[in-house]
Every structure is written in structure tokens, then in C-alpha cells.
Amino acid sequence: MTSTHPTSSDVNRRSFLKASVAAGASAAALSETAQPDSVQAAYWPKPPRVISIGSRRELFIDSHLIEQLKGAARQELHNPVARDQAIVHDAPWEGNNCGYCTVFQDGYLYRMYYRGKQLSVVGRQLITNSHPEFYCYAESHDGIRWTKPDLGIVEFNGSKKNNIIWDGVGTHNFSPFLDKRPGCPADQKYKALGGTMREGGLFAFASPDGIRWRLLRKKPVITNGAFDSQNLAFWDETAGCYRAYWRYFTKGITEQKVWKPAGLRAIRTATSDDFFNWKNTANLVYEDSPEEHMYTNQVSPYHRAPHILVGFPMRYVERGWSPSMRALPERAHREMRAESHIRYGTGLTEAQVMASRDGVHFKRWNDPFIPPGPERPDTWNYSHLGMATQPVETASDLPGADRELSVYGKEGGWTGTSGSFRRYTLRLDGFVSIGAPMAGGELLTRPLRFTGRQLRLNFATSAVGSIRVELQRADGSPVKGFTLDDCHELFGDTVDREVVWKGDGNLSDLQGQAIRFRFELKSADLYAMRVATA
Numbered sequence: 001m002t003s004t005h006p007t008s009s010d011v012n013r014r015s016f017l018k019a020s021v022a023a024g025a026s027a028a029a030l031s032e033t034a035q036p037d038s039v040q041a042a043y044w045p046k047p048p049r050v051i052s053i054g055s056r057r058e059l060f061i062d063s064h065l066i067e068q069l070k071g072a073a074r075q076e077l078h079n080p081v082a083r084d085q086a087i088v089h090d091a092p093w094e095g096n097n098c099g100y101c102t103v104f105q106d107g108y109l110y111r112m113y114y115r116g117k118q119l120s121v122v123g124r125q126l127i128t129n130s131h132p133e134f135y136c137y138a139e140s141h142d143g144i145r146w147t148k149p150d151l152g153i154v155e156f157n158g159s160k161k162n163n164i165i166w167d168g169v170g171t172h173n174f175s176p177f178l179d180k181r182p183g184c185p186a187d188q189k190y191k192a193l194g195g196t197m198r199e200g201g202l203f204a205f206a207s208p209d210g211i212r213w214r215l216l217r218k219k220p221v222i223t224n225g226a227f228d229s230q231n232l233a234f235w236d237e238t239a240g241c242y243r244a245y246w247r248y249f250t251k252g253i254t255e256q257k258v259w260k261p262a263g264l265r266a267i268r269t270a271t272s273d274d275f276f277n278w279k280n281t282a283n284l285v286y287e288d289s290p291e292e293h294m295y296t297n298q299v300s301p302y303h304r305a306p307h308i309l310v311g312f313p314m315r316y317v318e319r320g321w322s323p324s325m326r327a328l329p330e331r332a333h334r335e336m337r338a339e340s341h342i343r344y345g346t347g348l349t350e351a352q353v354m355a356s357r358d359g360v361h362f363k364r365w366n367d368p369f370i371p372p373g374p375e376r377p378d379t380w381n382y383s384h385l386g387m388a389t390q391p392v393e394t395a396s397d398l399p400g401a402d403r404e405l406s407v408y409g410k411e412g413g414w415t416g417t418s419g420s421f422r423r424y425t426l427r428l429d430g431f432v433s434i435g436a437p438m439a440g441g442e443l444l445t446r447p448l449r450f451t452g453r454q455l456r457l458n459f460a461t462s463a464v465g466s467i468r469v470e471l472q473r474a475d476g477s478p479v480k481g482f483t484l485d486d487c488h489e490l491f492g493d494t495v496d497r498e499v500v501w502k503g504d505g506n507l508s509d510l511q512g513q514a515i516r517f518r519f520e521l522k523s524a525d526l527y528a529m530r531v532a533t534a
Contacts, residue, residue: 044287044361047446050474050514055452057305057530061355061432062287062363065445069434073441073521076433077353077365080424082373083397086408087112087146090418093134093156093164095119098419099410100173100230100296103143103388105303110140110392111210112408113176114421116164119414124339131156135166135174135194137211143394143406144423151211166213170194170203175232175389176210181242184235188216191275193233193244195220197256202231202246204275221276222246225268226254226261230296232389233275236359238307242272243359245297245311248283265293265316269359282360289364293317295349299356300390304429305528309356312369312387312407318343328380333415344414347382348372351409353431365432370409370424378420383413388421393428402495404428428495429458433525438464440522447474447514452531453506455517460493465523467491469499471507474514481505484520495527507531 051065058065060075069075089098095118102113116134120127134154140146154164166174174194188206192213195203201220207213222244225231231246248254251263270278284294292315299311319325321338325346328334338345350371354364370387372380388408396404405426412419434443459467466489471482478484486501499505519526 044285045358050447050449052449053531054450055531055533056307057429057528059302059305059308059355059429059431059528060434060526061308061310061353062357064357065448066434066443067446067516068444069441070444071436071441072439073434073436073443076435076525077367077369078426078430078433079368080370080405080407080426083406083423083425085411085420086144086423087138087148088418088420089114089116089136089412091116091136091148091162093131093162094136094418095131096412096414096416096419097128097383098136099383099386099413100175101386101388101408101410101421102175102177102232103392103408104178104390105143105392106178106210108141110143110146111176112138112140112146112388113165113174114138115172115174118417121333121337121340121344121414126337126340126344132167133171134164135171136163137165138163143392153212165211166194166205169199169215170196170205172196173227173230174205175230176205176207176213177232177234177389178210179235180237181235191216191233193222193231193246195231196227197225197254197259200256201225202227202244217276222270222278224248224281226265229265230298230386230389232297232299234300236271236301236309238301239271239359242275243269244272244278245269245299247297264291265295267294267297267313269299271359285361286354286364287361289366296386298387298389302355302391303393307357309359310391310431311354311356311362313352313354313364314349314383314386315352315368316347316349316382318347320346329375329377330381330415334381337414344382348380349382349384349386351385351387355431369431370407378412378415381413383410386410391426394425396425402428405430427458427460427527429528433460433527434519434521435525436521436523438462438523440520442521443517443519443526444472445517447516449512449514450507450531451511452533453508454532454534455499455507456496456530456532457490457499457526458495458528459490459497460525460527461491462523463491465491466521467524467526468520470518470520471510472516472518474516476516479510479515484518491524498532 094116097117097119148163176192190207192205201223204216225248229247233244249261270281295314295316353369391405394406468487471479
């Protein structure tokens, strides 16, 4: 899937926190359920004249670095590859509507948290109380094979032999994270948000081990939203604050005692210094996307480039009845659940990908990151491909190959008594590339200021393809010794290789200067770049 590079960019997240407040006075108001001091970030920030990248890894998931694309070069969205089912939710306390899943890596352990819930339709009624909602836990040592430990914490049908970790307030959408804030107390190493407007808003939780949880406050810490989705938070090391993302509706009323949502399902964010008092509230703004229902957000710092926030929102659409809708899998059950509410039968969902450098302004790719795919049971329905919160690194199935990213998407949601999450894989940094066919194309970056001595690339070519790189001054003049003719062709498929020029090729003397990077590509994809210090 291909799109032409747009010309706008971003500022860093620290700058936004100041700029958004200044812009708030003249910006449009938030929905009627928002707090009075909330801020709407309605403008699109300008890029700096020279972008400082230090020695960090930069991806091409947005247009931040791009000055110009020439020839056949384009930004290209890449779709993950479906793998085996990662986990099946078949225990009596789980059910077919398990979802709102959180996954993260914690040292050598991968942790997974998900809601246990069963849905059924009986006599045109949606039945959701066959058992209470629980939050459950699974773990893995490789991100591929998952186990459900017997934890002995919560009783179900007279026994604590289960993997339930929480049965209190917030069980609809309990979303933990590993708190990486410097100085975080050991007994709050893991935190979470959870709650609905029926419960009053989002509550704050903490745990010393990721298993045994407690409420930090008796009252909710965020109240200006709808919250009937997965809502989450994390420590943003780039901005130096906590950041939360949650559901709101663009119209209507979503209060504890009056529930009349209208308009679109959308995403709101705010920041906090202490996880309790939230400020800089803003509704997400998209660079070049239509107005659509964003059912979830799944935003987190990308671990290989944490200054970039990457999200996997679930796009939701109601398509109504048609010959194509009736031809989709499990027609009889689709028609039965539509008798309870038409959207239960005719709603469809899929995963998108989006990225931001300030936490508010997002480049959302309009083509799906993971489409519903081949028609089969438990797919092409409402809640299909609700994604876990973030990608994790896992080993490749190919011996000796580079590690890759794994993401997890929901299957099921309606039929039977169990559901599952399927694993999908993607190359490291492989969300979007600058790609060109054999006809060739070029990428010219904006002026960049870097720290380091080696230019290293994540790229792939065909057997006859190539990449060459030229360094230029801000005025476009080539740097002596770093022209295209000086550059040795790169070919292959690797997530990390040094660019070599004739002669020394050491970039140390160019540190701190405004330098453009000109990439010539033939039958090649460029995913990421960095100037390494060694």
C-alpha cells in the first residue's frame, strides 16, 4: 500500500505541552462532557528549520524527516504476517468476549493481561452476566508460547485455582503498564488505569509484582470522557511525564447519570506528573485522515525509538445489511445477534497504525495495518482485530534471521464459549518504508543535526536492488567525500548495517552541523536510520 509524502511535520512533545496551552484560548471546545480547562489542539505544528536527531533511531512512519521524494520513491505501509494463535481463552471464567488486552516485555518475561467475559444472544437479548467480568493474566518466556498460571488470588465457583488477578472496580478495561519513571517506588513498579463512566471514570491502581493489585485512590483520577473502551497510560520518558489515552464521544452526553453518546468514538489524551492530577487535556488531531470511529487507541512509545509514539487503533464501521454482509462468515449467528442490536451483526473492525512525536498530532495511515483477511470463522465481525497495547520483540521462525516484532489481535467475540488472540509478525521498525522499484527514486531529508560517527540503516533490497547515500549541506551542496559516487552500494536485507563511503567515511567531523541525507533507492525499502556513536 502506497501513499505520497505530505509536507507537514511535528515538534517534540516537551514543546507541545507549552504550545498547546497557548493555543487553547482560540481553539475549538472539547465535547460537552469535558472539563472547562481542557485544551483542544486544533493546529498542526511547524517543523524546526534544523531537526536535532542526536544518535537516536529515526523511522519513516511519518513525514517528520522528509523534505522531498523524487522519481518512483513513496512511503509504503507494510502489513504484518499472520502466525499461529498465541492464546485461547477457553476457561470457564474467560469466554468468547475476552479482550482489551495488554502485552509488554518485562526483562526476560512477557506479560499479558486481558478481560474475561462471555457474550450470548437469547431471545433478542444480549446476555453479558453469565459470569462477572474478571481480569486475567498470562505469561511467556518468548512471546510466542503463553501459559496461564494458577495464582490463587480470586475465587471463581468456589476455587482460587485460576489466573484471575482482579475482580474489583475497573474490570471492564483494566490496563496495566510497567512504570519506568525514575524513582518510582518499588511497590508501585506496575500501574494501571481502569473504569467506566458508570463507575465514575478511570481509577488508578498499583502493584509491586504485576500480579497483586490495589487501588491507589478511592475516587477516579480522570472523569472527562466516556471510557467504554480500553483506556491506558504510560510513562513518557521523552516528555518526562505520564500520558493517558481514553475514549470520548464527539457529541452527546456521557455522564454517570446521563448516558446519551452521539457522534464519533474518538480519543483524548492528557499528561500528569504524579499519575493522579491530569492536565494538558487534548483531543487527538490527525494529519490527513477522514472522520472515523476509533474504537481503541493502543498508543505506546515505540521501544526502539521511544520519542515516537505508535498506536494501533481499532477502526469501527457499521455497514448495514447487503448481499456482501450476508455472505460473510457465520451468517445465521450474525443475523441472530443483530436482532438484539443491528450493529452487533453488521459492525466490522480492523487494525490501523498511527504515529506521533508530540502525543496529540498523529499521522494515521488510512489503509489498514491488519485487514480482516480471508473469510473464516471468528473473523469479519465487530471486535475482530482489537489489538493488544504494544509490539514486543520475538525470535524469527527462520534460524539466524533478525529478531522481529510481534503484535496480537483478537479473534472471536460472539460465538461459542471461547475466543483467542492471534500473533502477527513484522520486521523491526517495519511499519512504513521509503520504497522504490527498479525504476528508482530518491529521498531527501530535511537538514538534520546529529551526534555520532556511523550512518546505519534498516533496509531491504532485491538481488539486483541497491541503496546509495549522499550527504549534503543545508544549501544542497554535496559534502566532499560523501557524494553518491563515493558511496559503496548497499544491498541485502538487514535491520542494521553501516553505510560505507570511499576513504574514511567517519561522520564525526560533521557532528552538530546541518546535514541533509540524500538516499538513492532501486528495488529497495528503507525503514529506519541512525547515526551511531560506535
